[in-house]
Amino acid sequence: MELRDVDLNLLLLFHHLMAERRVTPVAERLGITQPAVSNALARLRRQFDDELFLRTPAGMVPTPLAEQLAGPVGEALALIHRGLNPPTSFDPARVRCAMTLAMTDIGEIVFLPALVERIGREAPGVSLSTVRSSAVHLQDDMAAGRVDLAIGLLPQLKAGYFQRQLFRQPYVCLFRRGHPLDRPGLTLADFRAAEHLVVLSAGTGHGKVDERLKRAGVERTVRLRVPHFVGVGHILQGTDLVATVPERLAQRLAGPFGLTWRVHPVELPEAPIKVFWHAKAHRDAANLWLRGRVFELFADPLVAPA
Incomplete structure (x- = not known):
């Protein structure tokens, strides 16, 4: 398939369907009607000769081809978005916003006390929330910007994500x-x-x-x-x-x-604990600031970023 044959608006709609899995919120996000979303999806299906999304009681379930396309399409759209929206300055002392991190309960015990103290000192207007890093829709939530960073041992976060290793632990x-x-x-x-x-x-x-x-x-x-x-x-x-x-x-x-x-008396593999962020947020000023605090607080200086 040639790039000239692809409508960028259809790829944007595809990206939002991957994140939302329902027609109504996608229509609201794009400012179009539900029938317009359905018509656009029909065009996508013809173009890729695949259903892409199957309707179920739980929402729109992506086909294997849609799963395969999600990473490259997300990365391409993120690159275009960054080009059109260069990063702005971020003043932690003045900003008021909420940020969300995905982690396990281990992460909450190990990371949150020091991180909350640091952010409270530097950015009193920033509040944090956590969600479980084992959540089924974590990848979609990060792609949609609902989760800013994920921290932990997360082998499922691959294509479309940047990562940096904090430390390895036995x-x-x-x-x-x-x-x-x-x-x-x-x-x-x-x-x-x-x-x-x-x-x-x-x-x-x-x-x-x-x-x-x-x-x-x-x-x-x-x-x-x-x-x-x-x-x-x-x-x-x-x-x-x-x-x-x-x-x-x-x-x-x-x-x-x-x-x-x-x-431990049994030789077990060390766990590589990493920070992950979606390609769309790579140059976002707030995301840069937040992951910078995480790196400063928890990155082992003897472990090269990976």
């Missing part, structure tokens, strides 16, 4: 002080004999830890499974359970909950 064994394992040299036999708390962190890269333990043939007695990390400190504080967690989370929980941690 996994450790976390338990209460005074636990029978609270002694030097935690062995694999100790780990197997303990009772475990397992966090089922669906939608994040942390699930690979359990897969690695299974592949290594390491059997555990799992006494409790929970869907998030936020309760780990409270649970370990009052039990003899052992949890496998990222080291920085262990550091944050140890003091408040009377916990300690040891080097």
